[in-house]
Structures are given as C-alpha cells and as structure tokens.
Amino acid sequence: MLARNADSLYWIGRYVERADDMARILDVAVQQLLEDATVDTDSMVRHVMAVLGLTVDDEAEHTLWTLVDVAAYDRSCPDSIVGLVRTARENARGAREVISSEMWECLNATYMGLDDAQRRARLLGPHAFLTYVKERAAMFAGLTDATLSHDVGYSYLILGRSIERVDMTVRLLMSRSAYRRDALSWMSLLVAVGAQDTYVRAYRGALDTENVVEFMMLDRLFPRSVFHSLRVAEHHLAALDNRPDRVGAQSTALTLLGRARSSIEFIGRAEMVRDLPAYLTSLQETCRTVSESIAEEHFHIEPYVSWTDTGLAHDFADYGGQS
Structure with a gap:
C-alpha cells in the first residue's frame, strides 16, 4: 500500500x-x-x-x-x-x-x-x-x-482508532482523578464512554473509585477500556510489521505498545488507584511516542524531486543558444 x-x-x-x-x-x-x-x-x-x-x-x-x-x-x-x-x-x-x-x-x-x-x-x-x-x-x-476488506488498510484504520481511544480514555480518567472523585463524577465518566450499563452488570451497581478504575483500565471485554484498546492496537500493528518473527526484530512502536500493555496487565487495582496519575501520564506519553514511531516507520515518504530549468539554461548557454 x-x-x-x-x-x-x-x-x-x-x-x-x-x-x-x-x-x-x-x-x-x-x-x-x-x-x-x-x-x-x-x-x-x-x-x-x-x-x-x-x-x-x-x-x-x-x-x-x-x-x-x-x-x-x-x-x-x-x-x-x-x-x-x-x-x-x-x-x-x-x-x-x-x-x-x-x-x-x-x-x-x-x-x-x-x-x-x-x-x-x-x-x-x-x-x-x-x-x-x-x-x-x-x-x-x-x-x-x-x-x-480486513487487510492492510483496515489494520491501519483500526490501529489509528485504537490509539486515539486509549488517549481519550486516559484523558477522561486524568480529568476525573484530578477534578472530582465522587460517585456522580465516576458515573459521568462511564456515561461519556457508553459504559454505564456494562459496568453496572459487571459490578452489580457497586460504584466506587477502585471498581471504575479497574473497569476502565483493565477490563478485557469492554471495547473502550485501555487494556482492550492497547491489545487491539498491538494486534493490528503486529500484522503490519513485516520484519522476521525473531527476538528483537519487532518495530519500536510495537515494543512500546507491548510494554504499555504489560505495565498495567499484572498489577492490583489498589496499586493502580494509588499510582493512577503516574500510570496515566505514562500511557499518554506512550500514545504520543507510538504515533511518532508509526509515522517514521510506516509513512515516511521521500521528498519529491524538484525539477527546474536551471540545468537546461546552463546547457543552452554552453551551446551558444543554438537549438
């Protein structure tokens, strides 16, 4: 492509x-x-x-x-x-x-x-x-x-959507953790991402900070959770990575996505809530770095050759202006 x-x-x-x-x-x-x-x-x-x-x-x-x-x-x-x-x-x-x-x-x-x-x-x-x-x-x-068609083009589009989704979910969590942490604020966040019904079914209506953070950060099934979006982005970027499947051969962007997913996958929710600002800041920086790496590795285009008449004019003068 x-x-x-x-x-x-x-x-x-x-x-x-x-x-x-x-x-x-x-x-x-x-x-x-x-x-x-x-x-x-x-x-x-x-x-x-x-x-x-x-x-x-x-x-x-x-x-x-x-x-x-x-x-x-x-x-x-x-x-x-x-x-x-x-x-x-x-x-x-x-x-x-x-x-x-x-x-x-x-x-x-x-x-x-x-x-x-x-x-x-x-x-x-x-x-x-x-x-x-x-x-x-x-x-x-x-x-x-x-x-x-679910081919290369589809993977690029879904990759972009998934990275943007991580970034926007992180922004929402950062805003709520810094602005207000009451039940109304957390419910507003869930409504914003269309997660209120799924959350209520998963946690039987128990609305507290640890539950909401765990759901929005780590839920494996909700399509707007950070973990799910990272995994989708990683899957599609791996499909686009044409390097040999050998140790150390994957792209920088894929390494960053895998590292970000692993950093939140195996931690307890109490620890995540306690260090939430640090995790969110790291994820936001990862989104920016991954996007830059993808642009460099996949979208780099050589500059266009600029044609001018300078050489022609010089040659024409050497021949005394004769055609």
Whole structure:
C-alpha cells in the first residue's frame, strides 16, 4: 500500500474516533451544567476544554455556550468536532481508491449535514448536534467493519482508532482523578464512554473509585477500556510489521505498545488507584511516542524531486543558444 494511503487511513481512524469521543464528553458535560445548579460553570468549562486539549482564554468568562461554540461548532479550529470531521473527510477524499464507497459517502454526508445539525442544536440544544455526531461515527465504524476488506488498510484504520481511544480514555480518567472523585463524577465518566450499563452488570451497581478504575483500565471485554484498546492496537500493528518473527526484530512502536500493555496487565487495582496519575501520564506519553514511531516507520515518504530549468539554461548557454 502507498504510504500516503496508509497515512490517510490511520488518521481517518484517529479523527473519527476523536470526534466521537469529544461528542460523548461534551454531551455529559452539557447535561451536568444544565441540570446541576451547584456546578461552577466557568471552572467546569475550563476543565473540559483542558481535557480536550483546547486553548483556554484565561481572561474571558466561560459559559456552556462558549464551550460548545469552541469545542463543537468552530470551523476555524482544526481541533473542534467540525474541524475533525472535515479533516477526516479530506483524508478520505485522498484515499478513495482504498476505502469503500459507503465509507466515503458516510463521511461526506456527515460533513455536509453538520450545518443542519448545528441549526437544529441552536433551537433544541447541543444534545441534538452531539447525538448526530455520535450516530454518524457509529455508522462509519459499522460500515468500516462490514464493507472494507480486513487487510492492510483496515489494520491501519483500526490501529489509528485504537490509539486515539486509549488517549481519550486516559484523558477522561486524568480529568476525573484530578477534578472530582465522587460517585456522580465516576458515573459521568462511564456515561461519556457508553459504559454505564456494562459496568453496572459487571459490578452489580457497586460504584466506587477502585471498581471504575479497574473497569476502565483493565477490563478485557469492554471495547473502550485501555487494556482492550492497547491489545487491539498491538494486534493490528503486529500484522503490519513485516520484519522476521525473531527476538528483537519487532518495530519500536510495537515494543512500546507491548510494554504499555504489560505495565498495567499484572498489577492490583489498589496499586493502580494509588499510582493512577503516574500510570496515566505514562500511557499518554506512550500514545504520543507510538504515533511518532508509526509515522517514521510506516509513512515516511521521500521528498519529491524538484525539477527546474536551471540545468537546461546552463546547457543552452554552453551551446551558444543554438537549438
């Protein structure tokens, strides 16, 4: 596969997952701001924007509407939901030959429908827009699994999605461990990742810090847990690694993923909760380093040869200007 197509598929997976995760986080934050009058709105908005990696204006007074305008609707910001969907669509446009028609149509229709979704949200509230984004991201994921051959291209896309999922889950856990650790805060986290029902069935409704951290970090079956996402990323990256299956021959990115998975796989939940900030910081750094290693090892493209007429002009002068 051409490096540019592999690069596009990897980032399509990341951008769509990031837009989906941002919509989930914003939806929960918006509901909490609307329903809980005791919440300090300015502090909450600054906190959510920091979690999402968005620039916070220290001088301005932030409200629910400034949060949604910046994080969801802002077309000038590449890190807003609209910006992420647009970038995913442009990557898909450049990789039309390696994705299915249904995948392209889904992303294109999603982008074209953002204006209508935003107009509805202005009348009905941000939930309408955020629900639209979540539903379209789910549709794209389903079409990817159902219509794209599970070959090299599929592995690049799922690899990107899995690494982004680890990063966003870590951001959520970092935000809750630093901001609030009460039951309502942990339930908000579970709702944001769509895990509330699965968690309640697994732990019979016992909502406490150790249970939530164990579930989100170590659960082998929930697709948005850190461990599950790391294992999926490791599986697909191993399929893309063309080196001989010998000791010490695997790629740097694969080594980093395996090390990160092993670092959380065999520890007790009490120890993890006690040292949670250190584990989360390490995982976030791993995501960044793995992404850089993948780009270097898989997407490196030689610079284009720049053709000029300098040599021709020199030769022409040597021949006295005669043709």
